[in-house]
Amino acid sequence: MTRYHREMRAIKKYINNLDSRVIETNCGSIEYAKIGNGYPVLAVHGNAGGFDQGLIMANKTINSKFQVISVSRFGYLRSSIPRKASVAMQADAYASLLDSLNIGKTAVVGYSAGSASSIQFTLRYPERVSALILVSPAAPGKGPVMSKALFNIFFRNDFVYWATITYFRSWVQDAWIGVPKEFTITPEYEANIRDLLFHILPVSARVDGSFFDIYTSSPEIFNSSKNENYPIEDIEIPTLVISAQDDPLALHENAQALVERIPHSRLLALPDGGHLLLGHNEEVKSEITRFLHSNKVSIDKNI
Template sequence: MADVLFVLILLGIAVVGAAVAVRYRRDMRAGRERIERSGSRVVRTDYGSIAYARAGEGYPVLVVHGNAGGFDQGLLLADWTIGPGFQVIAPSRFGYPGSPMPPDPSVAMQADAYASLLDALAIEQAAVVGYSAGSASAIQFAVRHPERLSALVLVEPVAPGKGPVMPKPIFTVFFKSDFIYWATITFFQPIIGGPWAGVPPGKRLTPKDKADVRMLLSSLLPVSARVDGSAFDIYVSTPGLLNATESDYPFGRIGTPALVVSAVDDPLALHENARALVEKIPNARLQAVPGGGHMLLGHHEEVRQGIMEFLRSTVASPPQPR
């Protein structure tokens, strides 16, 4: 009897293991196909290859994705927060899908790479929308290439002040293995997914909120294609901006109209930092969102409306080709 029970247990483990393996391969295949379907292209610049995707028509808006992203995340975030009537140009930053990490990378170099991308696309001037960790290079672009910038939008930006930094063991365990990351968000998403996505503690999620969190976390697959860029964000770019001095980021030199969008309950990019950032940029204003955490859950429509009104009021005439 004991031998039969043991065999049944082994059989059950084998069946479960096979089912997990099938689901993992399916989800990984779906992630790779999603990236391939996004219609990305690659341009060669002095800073290496840059992958980008375009969507929509109208005034060009350079969309700068956040941590663990890529051009595909840029398209997703733009879909949530930028309405029709604009041409979205979503590059992968250094170390993200299609854009290899160059030797001795820096945030300033990334900003210069954006200018090279606009050159390759024959775009003289564009608006820039930077999300989360992407705010660092968006701000540097505004400082280093003011003539190429017509408007600056920072959504849930990293900004000087207090802020959480991911411990290296967590990054090493969860974000360097496709399988471990996939298993975590697949089987433990209610426990882990909320904090990783910047959901405020105790927030009750609607079915739509849960679907958005699941979509964002799943969009990171395969994480192995994003690990170099994510490590740079976590250990170089974000701490550099959190602890920035005026010489590092001369905010006072930004003359372009700017909009800073921040949820009051964001646990990752603190609202108090966003308020202080608005005071540092001469021509900036704040759109304070009453809730929704880092993902602005439940507030995408009002954020989209605010960004559209800001862009339409600041970029009325289309740019001339170079």
Template sequence: MALAVFVALLALVYFAYRKDVDQAHGRVSAGSQIAQTHCGPVEYATAGNGPPVLVVHGAGGGFDQGLKVARLLVEGGFQVIAPSRFGYLRTPMPEKRGRLAETQAGAHACLLDTLELSRVAVLGVSAGAPSSMRFCLERPERCSTLVLMVPAYPATPTGEQRELTAFERFFLETTLRSDFIFWTLISIAPDTMTRMILATPPEDVKRASPDEQARVREMLWHILPVRRRADGLRHEAASIANAPGPEELKAIETPTLLISAENDLFRTYAPAQSISKQIPNARFIGYPTGGHLLAGHEAEAWREISNFIRRQH
């Protein structure tokens, strides 16, 4: 009897897992296109009408994350162009993998060439910030505005590298390589995963509106299927390490807006402040709470972004 109950429970878990993962595969298999660019194939999706904004997603993302993050821009009258970065979903890693942020910035330009867009606003989210900065540094004539949300940066303002603890490294390497492990953990321990994967204090999420709580849950679930994002995740450290250094930041001419939260568990607040002081025409907005997803501040942050882009357009 006990064995039969155990087998039945296993079957229920398996079918629930297959249902959710199959839905995730279906979601990322529709709604995007492949651009055959001079830099190779680039997956992308577009949404909305109006001034074009290139939205460069963060770690664990793809075109779907870009569209999700920037949906309020679409509602606000902008056209969002959301590519999948190298190694995510259907955009392959390049053969030469040195200086990844620089190579990725070139791929951004190639995609815009294919789409016949000469100048865009650029919005880099988290690990999408290094290539966004490089794009505007190296092609200022193509970049009307640069927005960096919770930007991943390789060092603190003092130049010290942030090292993961042994537990954090093991947790991330294990969790982010298996759809089943990831699905199991977000099913049974969503608060832990919100803290570890989304770098957002669960208590901030619980204080936010129901709509924002739903947004955070979707961001977590939409990392599935994680295996189709694994190649990009494996190379994020190399991409972030190729972010512009202090002297290069001083050469960025583009009007820039940086946004972060003081309790972002990925520690983007101090680097964002530092970057804003080095880019000549930059402004910094900081929130005391909200974590990496700015929980509780989404609407306010996107109003600031929309107004900033429109003023420069």
């Protein structure tokens, strides 16, 4: 228990030192952190995340000359979750956040489960999006399903989650964060996996958001071909989709189909790396930078 308490203190100190802020809007409390001074990029984290995970992913994939606005989505950390929350409401919350920051237009990067609200924001506020980037996206098609019993065991109790990732990491890395079973784990990749799993703590501060993602947001986007709330073909914003061919969570075939439906989109297909795109951070960062440049997004100033 001594190690558990020490590591919990460390992760909470780490989050506090990131100096996030909370604003109040018609959509409730919204937590965010902002780094950099260049053209704004809204970073939308995946499942079991928060603004802190958004910053971690942005550091791996977005050029440091951009300004990153990383938001905690509904129910994550200090962001509230409204009654009868919807993905469309989450998109409205992004608009409220940008209003409060006096940002009229931004590029949007949605990671994993964050792609659903990123797509909704682009559909609802196209005049505010200069470019859309979806990384390992939850997309229409087949998707993973977690039983509520399993969710309640592992994601509502900090100690149970900590013990699982500490002593049974190899058991969870495939099912929870999408590392392919056949993928060769180098010491560097092992460190990356351990770091990501550790930074999901405290799960007790992310449980409401994760529950919304797993049982509302992700199923909605998986089944969006039957849902009039997702007219994906109407997206006119330049879109880049990034997907690994061996991703066991956000299936590559779904990413391919997504690109076929979005008119001005293209796909960066990586041969391996799983859901975390292990081994491809620099390639992904370079491709995102080129994509933003090609769509007249400046890394030097807000235009």
